[in-house]
Amino acid sequence: MGAQSSLQLEMEGLEDSKQVRRAENGPTCIVLRPTAEDPTKTRFTWLLSIDLKGWLPKSLTDQVLSQSQADFAQHLRRHLDSNTAACAC
Template identity: 45%
Template sequence: MNRGVNGPTAYIIENNDNTTCRFTWLLNVDLKGWLPQYLINSSLATVQLTLAEALRNYLTKLIDLSSSGSSTGDIAT
């Protein structure tokens, strides 16, 4: 039984300058259920923002550790 289908997905990371980049996430999901599409779209947008914030926090910690000479194993996820 198929509950949903993930279509093509892409992550695009473009360098803006030495300290910033643009992260684009293209996501194609069909949950094949009774939920209205607008509800699915808004929920997925929230999940994407949460993941982007977690990724930003992780990379900030990684940069801080590398500049202090610590091991990347010291990062708590």
């Protein structure tokens, strides 16, 4: 099993301004663990908490973020499938 987590830190001098809006990154976590049915397969769980703080409606940015997560998972699956074929593990 593997896990990764992150949390936003505040840094002096990098506050919002009229020219720049800084997104807020809440607790984020990725967990990889073998499935109970097939230990050669991995369950990928990604919890994402982010507020882009832009002028777009939050409902739209939430939809785009969830789609980008799905796209990432699909590209990761393709990448791993292509590398598994080349690996003699």
